[in-house]
Amino acid sequence: MIDHSGSVPSGRRTNWAGNIVFGAQRLRTPASVAELRELVAAGTAVRALGTGHSFNTVADTHGDLVSVAGLPRCVEIDHEASTVTVGGGLRFGELTGTLHRSGFALHNLGSLPHISVAGACATGTHGSGVSNPSLAGAVRALELVTADGALVSLERGEDDFAGAVVSLGALGVVTRLTLDLVPAFDVQQWVYEGLPRTELLGRFDEVMSEAYSVSLFTSWRDDPVDQVWLKRRVTAEGPLTAPPRWLGAELAEGPRHPVPGMPAVHCTQQGEAGPWHARLPHFRLEFTPSNGEELQSEYFVARHDAVAAYEALERIRGRFAPLLQIGEIRTVAADELWLSPAQGRDSVAFHFTWVPDTAAVTPVLGEIEEALAPFGARPHWGKVFTTAPGRLRELYDHYADFEGLMGRFDPTGTFRNDFLARLFPRAGGAHGG
Known part of the structure; x- marks a missing residue:
């Protein structure tokens, strides 16, 4: 039988950012797969909780929130x-x-x-x-x-x-x-500052292909890109010396944090080569990357539309930049996973880290989505967005297929919540959220 000592009454439980208060009656932390199976079979409304880093209600439920943190850590x-x-x-x-x-x-x-x-x-x-x-x-x-x-x-x-x-x-x-x-491989990470707009837009593919992993950080307040993080794989020839200038940008004089004013000690080491897992993330595991005092949004467009999408965002930056802590631009290669935002197309993702003000941020999301609509922008499922369900259906070739999959795997709606019911109304099954 289930050990109900693993059941915790609700109280005020939030996601990492604190913008979502979960409506769950209980938090369950099963210690084994067998215990989890019994818990799920007995439940009518269940949602899995990972580390709570989603910024919307994708993990919410009015029933049992099930943490997988207690499962065997194999x-x-x-x-x-x-x-x-x-x-x-x-x-x-x-x-x-x-x-x-x-x-x-x-x-x-x-x-x-x-x-x-x-x-x-x-x-x-x-x-x-x-x-x-x-x-x-x-x-x-x-x-x-x-x-x-x-x-x-x-x-x-x-x-x-x-x-x-x-x-x-x-x-x-x-x-x-x-x-x-x-x-396993090693990575050398460098940060450049002040990449001119003309270089970025005139040589976008070249910029984003400069290293194994490239991130552009911009406040969207000025024309130059604030920071370019280049993460290069170290070859058999060994680490390289970073040139002091690259495409008009200047090599940073010391460690940098993407968000102005935040301590760079929280970030993975810059300059010196090191293991892939200590360089590919922006932040170190031993530090909390921030206080969680933020909202996040992200939109994926086809890579061939990246420059036009950038220019479309530039035209409305006066509307959203005052609410922005920092923006990031990254590339993602295509896959064939039905609900992947990069499904079927090599993509560029425009990421926005907002101030923690839902009422102020929500209206500008609509304006961003409207600006990016000509490019078929797909929102990140775990971040805040206002894209309508009907529009999402148009953006994914397998949207209806996924609804059918939901109906077959979960005919009683055990895992269905308000988030899923709104976005996938044709999936069938009871609404357990």
């Missing part, structure tokens, strides 16, 4: 297959050191090593690099507990797999993921 490396199988509650920062010591790496990492592997994959979270797909692109297989308590495994190439990886928690609670690995 890290099983298959050296012959070059894969690793991890438990659903593991954070990237708790995995990467073990991989590196075994001679392996993940193809990419997000800005934060603090986020859970399962949660990041379920929402289409990504790093940067013209040849690097999202973090979900590394998933080779997954195991999840479905609404009836069954334990289901899916592998790449199977009929339902492409719809089950970026699934927003709608199909079940993920207990294990198998990820593709690559040989």
Whole structure:
């Protein structure tokens, strides 16, 4: 039977940013997959909770919020297959050191090593690099507990797999993921300041292809890009010396934080070469990257539309820049996962870190979405957006297919909440949210 000592009464429980107060009656933290299966089978409204780094109600429920942090924290490396199988509650920062010591790496990492592997994959979270797909692109297989308590495994190439990886928690609670690995590598990270607008827009593909991972940080208040973070793979020739100027930008004189005024000690080391897992994220695991006092939005457009989308945002920057802490621009390679924002097209993602003022930010989201509408902008599922469900349906080739998948995996609506009911009204099943 379920050990109900793992059930915590609700109280005021929030996401990491504090902008969402969860409506769950209880927080459950099962210690085993067997306990999780019994809990889910007995529930009528269940949602999985990772590290809470989503900025909207995707993880909310009025029933049981199930933390996967207590599940077995396995890290099983298959050296012959070059894969690793991890438990659903593991954070990237708790995995990467073990991989590196075994001679392996993940193809990419997000800005934060603090986020859970399962949660990041379920929402289409990504790093940067013209040849690097999202973090979900590394998933080779997954195991999840479905609404009836069954334990289901899916592998790449199977009929339902492409719809089950970026699934927003709608199909079940993920207990294990198998990820593709690559040989371990070192990265050297440099920061340049003041990239001229003419260089960026005239040579956009060249700029974004300059390193293994490239991030542009801009306040959108002035024409030059504030910072360019270049993360280069170290070759057999060894580390390089950064030129003092690059395309009119100046090499930073010391460590930098993307957000003006924030201490750079929180960021991964700049200048000196180091392991992939200590350079590809922007922030160090041992530090909280900020106080969570922010909102975030992000929109993906096809890479060939990036310059036109940038110019469209420039035309309305006076409306949104005063509310912005910092903006970031990254590239994401295409994949074929049904709900991935990069599905079917190499993409550029425009990210916005806002001040924590929902009432002020919400209206400008509509203006940004309108400006980016000609480019088929897809919002990040885990961040704040106002894109209408009908518009989202037009943006994804497999939207209806995913609704059908929801109906088959969760016919009673156990994992359905207000967020899913609004965005996928044709999925069928009761509304358990």
